[in-house]
Amino acid sequence: MSIKSTILGFPRMGSDRQLKKLVEGFWAGKSTEQELVEGSKKLRADHWALQKAHGLSEVPVGDFSYYDHVLDAAFAVGVIPDRYKQLDTAGTQAYFAMARGLQDKSIGVDVPSLEMKKWFDTNYHYMVPEIADDQKFVLHSTKVIDEFNEAKALGYAARPVVLGPVSLLALSKTAKGSSSKPLDHLADLIPVYVQLLSQLAAAGAEWVQLDEPVLALDLDAAVYKPAFEQAYGEFAKIAGLKYLLTSYFDRLGDNLELAAALPVHGIHLDLVRGVADLDKALEVVPQEKVISAGLINGRNIWKANLEKQLAILNKIVGARKSVWVNSSCSLLHSPHSLRPEAGHLDDETLGWLSFAEEKVEEVATLAAVVSNPDSVKAKLEANAAKVASRKQSERITRPQVQQRLAALDRSSYNRKAEFTQRQQLQRASLKLPMFPTTTIGSFPQTAEVRKARAQFRKGTLSKAEYQEFLDSETRKCIEWQDQVGLDVLVHGEFERTDMVEFFGEHLEGFVFTKKGWVQSYGSRCVKPPVIYGDVSRPHAMTVDVARFAQSCSANKPVKGMLTGPVTILQWSFVRDDQPRSQTAGQIALAIRDEVVDLEKAGIKVIQVDEPAIREGLPLRKADYDAYLKWSVDVFRLATTGVNNETQIHTHFCYSDFNEIFTAIKSLDADVITIENSKSDLKLLGALEVHGYSAEIGPGLYDIHSPRVPSIEEMAARFAALQKYIPAENLWANPDCGLKTRGWPEVKQSLTNLVAVAADARTNYAARKASA
Ligand code: MET
Numbered sequence: 001m002s003i004k005s006t007i008l009g010f011p012r013m014g015s016d017r018q019l020k021k022l023v024e025g026f027w028a029g030k031s032t033e034q035e036l037v038e039g040s041k042k043l044r045a046d047h048w049a050l051q052k053a054h055g056l057s058e059v060p061v062g063d064f065s066y067y068d069h070v071l072d073a074a075f076a077v078g079v080i081p082d083r084y085k086q087l088d089t090a091g092t093q094a095y096f097a098m099a100r101g102l103q104d105k106s107i108g109v110d111v112p113s114l115e116m117k118k119w120f121d122t123n124y125h126y127m128v129p130e131i132a133d134d135q136k137f138v139l140h141s142t143k144v145i146d147e148f149n150e151a152k153a154l155g156y157a158a159r160p161v162v163l164g165p166v167s168l169l170a171l172s173k174t175a176k177g178s179s180s181k182p183l184d185h186l187a188d189l190i191p192v193y194v195q196l197l198s199q200l201a202a203a204g205a206e207w208v209q210l211d212e213p214v215l216a217l218d219l220d221a222a223v224y225k226p227a228f229e230q231a232y233g234e235f236a237k238i239a240g241l242k243y244l245l246t247s248y249f250d251r252l253g254d255n256l257e258l259a260a261a262l263p264v265h266g267i268h269l270d271l272v273r274g275v276a277d278l279d280k281a282l283e284v285v286p287q288e289k290v291i292s293a294g295l296i297n298g299r300n301i302w303k304a305n306l307e308k309q310l311a312i313l314n315k316i317v318g319a320r321k322s323v324w325v326n327s328s329c330s331l332l333h334s335p336h337s338l339r340p341e342a343g344h345l346d347d348e349t350l351g352w353l354s355f356a357e358e359k360v361e362e363v364a365t366l367a368a369v370v371s372n373p374d375s376v377k378a379k380l381e382a383n384a385a386k387v388a389s390r391k392q393s394e395r396i397t398r399p400q401v402q403q404r405l406a407a408l409d410r411s412s413y414n415r416k417a418e419f420t421q422r423q424q425l426q427r428a429s430l431k432l433p434m435f436p437t438t439t440i441g442s443f444p445q446t447a448e449v450r451k452a453r454a455q456f457r458k459g460t461l462s463k464a465e466y467q468e469f470l471d472s473e474t475r476k477c478i479e480w481q482d483q484v485g486l487d488v489l490v491h492g493e494f495e496r497t498d499m500v501e502f503f504g505e506h507l508e509g510f511v512f513t514k515k516g517w518v519q520s521y522g523s524r525c526v527k528p529p530v531i532y533g534d535v536s537r538p539h540a541m542t543v544d545v546a547r548f549a550q551s552c553s554a555n556k557p558v559k560g561m562l563t564g565p566v567t568i569l570q571w572s573f574v575r576d577d578q579p580r581s582q583t584a585g586q587i588a589l590a591i592r593d594e595v596v597d598l599e600k601a602g603i604k605v606i607q608v609d610e611p612a613i614r615e616g617l618p619l620r621k622a623d624y625d626a627y628l629k630w631s632v633d634v635f636r637l638a639t640t641g642v643n644n645e646t647q648i649h650t651h652f653c654y655s656d657f658n659e660i661f662t663a664i665k666s667l668d669a670d671v672i673t674i675e676n677s678k679s680d681l682k683l684l685g686a687l688e689v690h691g692y693s694a695e696i697g698p699g700l701y702d703i704h705s706p707r708v709p710s711i712e713e714m715a716a717r718f719a720a721l722q723k724y725i726p727a728e729n730l731w732a733n734p735d736c737g738l739k740t741r742g743w744p745e746v747k748q749s750l751t752n753l754v755a756v757a758a759d760a761r762t763n764y765a766a767r768k769a770s771a
């Protein structure tokens with residue numbers, strides 16, 4: 001019996017988000033490329049050392065990235081769109097321009113970034129590669145080979161991680177002006193992969209991990225089976241290299257047989273989300289192939305129930321010669337380590353949790369049970385005690401919350417009147433102009449804002465002083481919006497770090513970690529709260545700030561800003577001891593009470609953001625309906641407690657609408673604002689197919705990039721939108737919140753946006769007059 005212990009990938013940021021500091025320092029010109037390179041090298045070495053210290057027998061390499069692993073994979077095979085080729089493609093200039101856009105007048109460059117998309121159903125975002133009709137592939141970067149050599153030099157048994165060619169193409173999109181499907185280019189891409197893999201073999205790699213996460217999706221076998229067979233057939237010819245084929249985030253399901261039959265040497269199974277695959281896998285995966293048992297959840301923070309996972313492991317061990325104990329997916333989606341939480345979280349809670357470092361230890365422990373059971377007896381006992389303590393804790397259940405949710409009837413899920421009737425009432429009450437302008441909520445979280453918050457948290461700024469600071473920021477923000485001519489104002493969200501933490505801090509049932517950061521995109525990290533128990537709202541959360549903000553404007557409505565139940569759920573670490581739908585229902589009740597309180601305080605427009613509805617969509621179509629049903633229900637539960645005059649907005653930052661359009665309509669919001677600018681108006685296709693009759697604000701510019709959109713550029717988008725959306729229903733706004741931006745660019749961008757709406761009004765009036 002041979003057993004190996006490893007993980008599919010480790011978080012990149014570092015225990016103290018060192019990578020964030022490294023890349024942001026470099027972007028800001030505060031450090032050199034050399035410093036970035038050296039700092040990153042040290043980070044990788046630290047992470048391998050940690051994995052080895054906890055007993056892993058092999059470490060992944062190439063899982064590190066300055067920005068994103070899909071971007072790395074595209075860059076490695078020379079998928080660099082022409083617009084970046086004027087830049088230095090050898091160093092990091094073109095790479096970072098693809099990641100974040102580049103606007104540098106001194107060198108006459110103004111290029112937007114690639115499109116960004118959610119990585120499967122996680123809150124991680126990847127950069128979408130663009131494949132042109134005349135796409136050429138070349139081995140452009142040796143990053144993964146270099147990192148392998150780095151690990152080897154340090155004495156590690158290392159396994160390069162490479163995004164497989166089929167997934168790379170499947171996750172790509174057709175470049176603008178091209179018409180071929182990315183997957184049509186597979187035959188041209190394969191030789192470059194062969195070159196890369198051969199170089200890894202030559203460098204001394206024994207195993208390569210080929211990630212093909214698209215195997216967790218519904219695939220058209222007629223297209224994908226030949227694709228996989230073609231690629232992996234070629235790879236099998238490379239002498240001396242073994243492949244672990246991985247897929248994660250869901251069952252392999254009907255792709256299992258395809259995966260099992262490929263000429264690879266090992267198959268990874270996500271046994272957290274895809275445990276249903278196991279029996280069949282034991283049948284169809286040939287005996288000579290390794291089974292990599294993904295037993296430790298890479299996406300949640302609960303201590304594994306080792307006894308339970310061991311039972312699964314034993315089943316495999318009993319049936320196979322060679323088994324790997326592994327994480328279910330990369331630990332990229334877990335925070336780095338529990339260490340900083342000691343003394344911050346209470347001991348009971350601490351005992352329930354496991355972050356990346358602890359998960360590494362869990363993997364090693366499970367493997368040791370097979371190879372050397374006596375060595376881990378005490379660890380297993382300790383684990384069993386903690387798992388039992390969580391099951392029995394009284395802090396978890398609040399009978400009142402459960403009863404309230406169970407007692408609801410359908411009236412709690414419906415507005416009092418239909419949209420058209422509400423629209424009339426809202427028009428009369430709000431008196432907005434045509435093409436109302438607004439923003440999505442947050443304004444720049446400047447160094448000053450972050451500093452004040454840090455001082456308040458440290459105790460060097462008193463509560464009153466901090467409040468005074470926030471009030472003054474809010475006032476300035478409202479006054480600026482008023483003066484520039486925006487129509488529906490926002491307070492700016494200066495009191496919030498992200499969209500969930502603020503609410504979690506005010507709700508019961510949540511705990512907060514000190515350093516539980518996970519990467520969201522690029523250098524941006526979020527610190528998801530942990531929902532450990534039944535959720536309730538002990539007091540109003542946003543009423544004071546909304547009331548204050550409204551008092552700063554004489555005659556413009558200020559939007560109340562809330563995060564919706566699905567998003568709070570999706571961006572938290574969620575308890576695994578009751579269905580997600582039930583936790584979401586509890587959150588919805590808390591938000592509902594807040595919405596009603598905002599209305600009582602005189603707030604006429606309330607936005608309940610649900611940017612995460614789309615990413616929460618299950619990966620398999622068979623699971624869509626059940627999810628969409630409860631997510632629509634909880635949004636409605638949260639938002640329908642108000643009168644008809646109150647305008648409910650919601651916001652989504654994605655444009656992949658087709659699959660969920662019916663659900664979006666059934667949210668029954670009065671206004672939706674959505675991402676649009678980065679995806680070439682792809683949204684319009686969905687609007688055309690499905691029709692949309694409520695009010696809508698497709699984003700006119702991308703807020704993920706520091707570049708300032710010109711009036712012409714936005715006006716062109718706005719004109720295109722008017723072909724699909726009735727003018728009376730159209731809003732003008734950016735794609736998303738502005739918290740990651742700086743004030744100078746925000747001011748210019750929004751000034752331009754207001755001008756676009758003003759021109760559109762004039763044009764519209766002229767058209768009406770001449771008609
Ligand atoms: C990711 S969606 C962001 C919405 C939020 N209201 C903001 O503006 O920041």
Ligand SMILES: [Zn+2]
Pocket residue numbers: 440611651652653735736737
């Ligand atoms: Zn958004």
